[in-house]
């Protein structure tokens with residue numbers, strides 16, 4: 433049997449051939465499931481009986497089990513899913529000004545060890561498949577009662593460390609014959625795994641790019657994000673310029689988590705302006721969301737305001753993004769389904 437979230441236009445066409453029915457039914461089925469959100473393929477009206485019977489036999493309509501669901505006062509909802517092998521991951525639905533964004537996990541856990549990220553404390557357990565990611569979209573849609581308008585691959589994991597499955601997912605959700613998302617509405621986020629950015633460019637992956645930068649010197653970035661020791665800032669900037677050059681019409685977002693006394697000085701703001709000079713991007717400033725025993729603190733609002741003003745005065749587009757769903761631990765860097773003994777997530 434195949435899981436409903438593993439279906440593709442090709443697989444549906446294959447099922448039509450097997451049932452000796454016209455290929456047009458594959459297109460109808462794809463729209464019924466992935467663009468209209470129906471989780472019982474055989475319920476599509478006017479399907480040939482042989483195809484209905486085959487779908488009942490061959491397709492498992494169940495999505496991953498919903499283990500936990502938490503809702504925040506700002507409307508953010510976080511879902512904990514149990515995948516077919518018992519592994520658990522989280523996805524978050526974030527409504528902002530009537531626009532729904534879904535944060536998708538690409539790995540169960542993460543191996544990269546960024547020191548401001550709670551997910552890092554649990555280590556990496558496994559990569560997610562394309563179907564595991566599609567299942568998150570379908571389950572979020574089903575639970576929230578609305579399909580997300582934007583998909584951001586910013587949940588648990590580093591997408592570039594699971595490139596093949598992530599690329600399959602991005603191609604499927606942006607395929608007009610698949611989920612038909614605009615590439616502008618799908619954002620792949622990386623902490624700066626340069627070969628992944630280069631591959632994304634070479635393979636012309638249809639998505640926007642977000643870079644989690646978080647520091648303006650290698651000394652500080654080495655301390656915050658071990659990945660920087662392998663791909664330092666200069667190398668990362670080269671790859672970012674490569675993306676901007678290859679896709680001048682695509683969005684690039686630079687995320688910068690502000691940590692009190694670490695990377696939030698006016699000198700940092702000035703260096704950031706210098707680093708991003710000539711690059712078309714939006715800087716998203718994220719005041720740190722502390723968790724118990726976290727090694728960093730959140731800066732004062734006045735410090736955040738001054739930092740943003742410095743960037744704006746220099747002509748950068750900079751916005752302060754207050755993380756959503758903080759009280760349900762759904763904010764940036766707070767996703768962690770399996771709590772280590774010494775970490776308790778604030779709820």
Ligand code: SF4
Nearest residue numbers: 542545546549552589
């Ligand atoms: S910030 Fe992203 S890449 Fe870094 S540890 Fe957390 S999940 Fe992994």
